[in-house]
Amino acid sequence: MTTPASQEFLQDFLSEVSDHLLSIGQNLLTLEQTLKPGEPPEEALQNPVYVEDLLRSFHTIKGLSSMMGLEQAAELSHALESLLRLILNNETELNLEIIDHMLQGQNLLQRLVNTLADNAGGDPGLQAEMASLTAMLRSANPGAGRPGASASASAPIPQTAVRSPVAPVPLPISLPGALADSLSEADRSKLLSALWSGQRLGLAIFTPTPEKSALGMNVNEIRRRFQNEGNLIKAAPLISENTVRFAFLVAFPADFVPPQKDEVEWSFPTGDQPLEIGPVPAIPPSAGAARPGKSGQAGSLPLASALPGSLVRVDLLRLEELVRMVGELVVCNSRLKELLPQLKGAPQPALDAFSQTLNGLDSTLRVLRQATISTRMVPLSEVFATMPLAIRELARASGKEVHLKVDGENTQVDRLLVERLLEPLLHLVRNAITHGIETPDERAAAGKPRVGRLSISGEAQGEWVVIQVEDDGQGIDTSAVAAQARRLGLLQEDESLTPADLLDLITRPGFTTRPEASLAAGRGIGMNVVMRSVRALHGNLSLSTRPGLGTRFTLRLPLTLTLMNAIVVSCSGERYAIPLNMVDELIEIVPARVISVESGELYPHREQAVTLVRLADLFHLESRPPEADARPVSSRTTHLLYGLVSSEGENRIALVVDRLEGMREVVVRPIPDPLIAQPAIAGATELGDGTLLLIVDILALVETYRQGRKETTP
Amino acid sequence: MIEPFILFKVAGATYAVRSSQVQSIEMVEAITPVPNTPEFVEGIVSLRGKVAPVISLRRRFNFEAVPNDLRSRLVVIHMEGRTIALAVDEAREFVRLDTGSILPPPETLAGPQMRYLEGVISQENGLLLVIKLSELFDIQEKQALSEPL
Numbered sequence: 001m002t003t004p005a006s007q008e009f010l011q012d013f014l015s016e017v018s019d020h021l022l023s024i025g026q027n028l029l030t031l032e033q034t035l036k037p038g039e040p041p042e043e044a045l046q047n048p049v050y051v052e053d054l055l056r057s058f059h060t061i062k063g064l065s066s067m068m069g070l071e072q073a074a075e076l077s078h079a080l081e082s083l084l085r086l087i088l089n090n091e092t093e094l095n096l097e098i099i100d101h102m103l104q105g106q107n108l109l110q111r112l113v114n115t116l117a118d119n120a121g122g123d124p125g126l127q128a129e130m131a132s133l134t135a136m137l138r139s140a141n142p143g144a145g146r147p148g149a150s151a152s153a154s155a156p157i158p159q160t161a162v163r164s165p166v167a168p169v170p171l172p173i174s175l176p177g178a179l180a181d182s183l184s185e186a187d188r189s190k191l192l193s194a195l196w197s198g199q200r201l202g203l204a205i206f207t208p209t210p211e212k213s214a215l216g217m218n219v220n221e222i223r224r225r226f227q228n229e230g231n232l233i234k235a236a237p238l239i240s241e242n243t244v245r246f247a248f249l250v251a252f253p254a255d256f257v258p259p260q261k262d263e264v265e266w267s268f269p270t271g272d273q274p275l276e277i278g279p280v281p282a283i284p285p286s287a288g289a290a291r292p293g294k295s296g297q298a299g300s301l302p303l304a305s306a307l308p309g310s311l312v313r314v315d316l317l318r319l320e321e322l323v324r325m326v327g328e329l330v331v332c333n334s335r336l337k338e339l340l341p342q343l344k345g346a347p348q349p350a351l352d353a354f355s356q357t358l359n360g361l362d363s364t365l366r367v368l369r370q371a372t373i374s375t376r377m378v379p380l381s382e383v384f385a386t387m388p389l390a391i392r393e394l395a396r397a398s399g400k401e402v403h404l405k406v407d408g409e410n411t412q413v414d415r416l417l418v419e420r421l422l423e424p425l426l427h428l429v430r431n432a433i434t435h436g437i438e439t440p441d442e443r444a445a446a447g448k449p450r451v452g453r454l455s456i457s458g459e460a461q462g463e464w465v466v467i468q469v470e471d472d473g474q475g476i477d478t479s480a481v482a483a484q485a486r487r488l489g490l491l492q493e494d495e496s497l498t499p500a501d502l503l504d505l506i507t508r509p510g511f512t513t514r515p516e517a518s519l520a521a522g523r524g525i526g527m528n529v530v531m532r533s534v535r536a537l538h539g540n541l542s543l544s545t546r547p548g549l550g551t552r553f554t555l556r557l558p559l560t561l562t563l564m565n566a567i568v569v570s571c572s573g574e575r576y577a578i579p580l581n582m583v584d585e586l587i588e589i590v591p592a593r594v595i596s597v598e599s600g601e602l603y604p605h606r607e608q609a610v611t612l613v614r615l616a617d618l619f620h621l622e623s624r625p626p627e628a629d630a631r632p633v634s635s636r637t638t639h640l641l642y643g644l645v646s647s648e649g650e651n652r653i654a655l656v657v658d659r660l661e662g663m664r665e666v667v668v669r670p671i672p673d674p675l676i677a678q679p680a681i682a683g684a685t686e687l688g689d690g691t692l693l694l695i696v697d698i699l700a701l702v703e704t705y706r707q708g709r710k711e712t713t714p
Numbered sequence: 715m716i717e718p719f720i721l722f723k724v725a726g727a728t729y730a731v732r733s734s735q736v737q738s739i740e741m742v743e744a745i746t747p748v749p750n751t752p753e754f755v756e757g758i759v760s761l762r763g764k765v766a767p768v769i770s771l772r773r774r775f776n777f778e779a780v781p782n783d784l785r786s787r788l789v790v791i792h793m794e795g796r797t798i799a800l801a802v803d804e805a806r807e808f809v810r811l812d813t814g815s816i817l818p819p820p821e822t823l824a825g826p827q828m829r830y831l832e833g834v835i836s837q838e839n840g841l842l843l844v845i846k847l848s849e850l851f852d853i854q855e856k857q858a859l860s861e862p863l
Contacts, residue, residue: 324763574747619749620749620750621749669763669764670765671758671765673767673797673798675752675767675769675798676748676751676755676758676767678750678751680750681748683765684746684758684760684765686760690743690760691743691746691760692744692746692759693746694746694748694758
């Protein structure tokens with residue numbers, strides 16, 4: 001708790017990579033099963049989904065590793081990714097030997113994670129083992145050197161930036177030579193994130209003497225002391241002539257001051273002030289940037305400055321359960337209120353007392369609900385803060401200059417959201433720098449400032465948080481995308497590219513206009529990861545790009561994921577809950593005014609044509625008129641329907657249902673089982689009587705519908 | 715080895731499942747149908763706050779589906795981190811069986827449910843079919859995943 005930012009940064013990296021390693025292991029074992037004798041090997045080919053998943057996981061690990069400066073891990077993941085691409089393209093056949101190599105790679109990466117996680121001395125030989133596996137993978141698969149398959153052989157990336165094992169980032173401080181030399185990649189990353197998060201870096205030199213030793217002051221004692229007082233980044237012996245001294249590099253909280261009399265000699269490489277780390281010409285520290293340093297700490301992380309004793313670490317799962325239970329209470333309470341009118345016959349005084357108590361309960365619950373939800377809320381800066389470091393690495397690796405501007409990092413969002421945002425944001429940022437922003441020379445030639453601008457912003461809008469990643473680069477070459485799409489048969493010759501098509505295409509797994517992939521991007525995986533992450537959070541992604549001027553990606557995500565207001569609708573006798581934040585307005589649909597066109601149905605509304613999408617069709621429900629509708633059967637086609645209008649980008653869509661039943665607060669229960677999980681269903685909610693109601697994600701539903709239509713109409 | 719088993723009936727046949735794999739047996743209450751799922755998925759139910767899918771073993775085994783009645787039960791299985799409710803015609807008995815007496819399923823028995831059988835146990839009042847849950851879960855998942863939405 002004393003060094004929250006740097007620990008959290010490393011923790012994010014570790015937990016993200018661990019998750020991917022876990023799924024890699026599972027996928028590999030599944031594939032291995034299908035290859036074992038007795039099972040037809042075709043099975044594996046019929047399930048390229050496993051290979052795609054593996055590809056995505058290694059791709060992400062690659063990105064995260066190079067961001068953390070873990071070159072060897074990035075190289076290894078890159079080699080594995082190349083191999084998987086060959087398999088996906090049917091250029092190499094998957095066999096048990098390959099699976100074995102991949103498991104070996106997974107194992108090495110896991111060891112790396114373990115080493116970093118327990119902050120221990122390290123795993124000697126690990127780097128060498130990773131290097132030798134990487135080399136073996138490359139030589140065993142000559143195909144990995146083909147253009148488009150791998151960048152490692154032809155290496156179109158600047159060698160110094162990514163591959164050189166020494167000094168990937170110049171340290172902004174000077175250290176004794178022996179200490180600086182002994183810093184591993186992980187140590188350097190720790191050091192940089194400590195600096196950058198506003199901690200005070202102390203260098204303590206301990207000279208052992210027999211007298212000190214007699215008093216119990218030895219190296220182990222000192223080491224233990226610093227592990228307690230701060231975050232021990234590195235301990236190394238300094239040997240000169242015939243004395244041995246020990247150097248301890250420790251990150252302390254910004255206000256750390258060493259004792260007047262101490263058993264060690266102190267120096268502070270960053271001076272007396274806790275650093276303005278100056279990073280990098282590429283990222284001038286912009287005002288209000290997402291640096292939870294001195295100023296950020298006060299504003300966005302008020303708790304971090306509180307006394308350590310007043311903080312309690314709580315398991316997120318327990319917190320989630322707590323929020324759910326409070327949610328259930330809210331639901332019970334509203335059910336009690338619904339039941340109140342049924343007590344009409346009761347004596348008036350009892351009834352009054354009852355309803356008074358109910359009102360009291362109501363207001364207490366409101367406060368309780370707000371308080372519980374807020375325990376889960378954290379500022380966006382927790383994820384934004386990891387961006388400058390990533391951007392610096394990427395900019396350096398691609399020889400570009402980038403100025404980062406961060407806005408709205410104090411926006412409070414659900415903790416879970418912040419965790420799941422890291423990956424898609426990294427991909428977007430990586431795309432902006434590798435594909436969007438031009439080199440300084442190209443920019444100058446185009447009459448733009450040499451330094452590219454990248455902005456990341458977050459803003460709460462109602463029950464949504466809107467996150468934008470915008471660059472002022474060259475924009476997406478839509479004609480190249482269209483050409484590639486025609487080549488792949490995804491777009492007809494005479495068809496032009498709509499903005500929705502563009503987003504569809506670039507988020508397709510494996511879609512890329514780049515002939516060569518690089519370590520950073522270009523394999524067409526990243527945008528697919530972004531889309532999947534956004535979908536998994538029941539949000540949506542949109543894109544606007546202008547040639548020569550830049551590209552902007554907008555992520556719209558729900559602020560909280562457990563409790564929401566929903567509209568209950570009925571359709572063909574089934575009831576569904578629809579999150580209120582996905583609905584712009586409710587309209588009545590007069591069947592006579594529906595316009596049938598070749599591609600579907602349109603409805604005039606506010607001088608616009610709204611596309612009608614019938615829930616009964618999408619859910620394959622037998623169409624039947626609402627029972628309560630008293631009209632004669634003959635007027636079946638004229639009964640009123642209701643539409644819930646939702647805008648998806650520029651398209652306005654009305655989801656057509658039979659009836660609106662009312663609004664209620666619902667507690668979202670996830671539906672994790674693969675038998676029923678699907679993007680269009682955001683979860684289920686329990687009604688007071690124990691029955692479940694499905695929560696429908698309109699945006700995902702409409703997306704599924706659009707995809708389905710595209711595939712069936714040639 | 716003697717192990718406890720739960721017995722249940724589907725379309726006249728008696729099946730046995732290891733009770734260590736059974737989390738609970740529930741009355742059938744309202745099942746909420748879920749669109750775009752394999753035909754054998756009846757829907758979802760809430761089991762003490764958790765949402766679990768309900769699989770109709772009748773439909774899974776290609777028997778005629780019948781409406782649930784008072785004797786219908788949900789045999790709730792917990793395995794490999796998943797919780798799944800199997801809808802069966804009735805489930806009452808809890809017996810101890812000698813796993814050594816499980817014989818491989820006879821070749822003459824045919825039908826899709828054969829895949830999910832670990833073996834059979836002969837008893838005075840007929841055959842007990844011992845369910846192999848891992849296979850049941852596994853294949854269902856693969857099929858569900860390969861089915862278009």
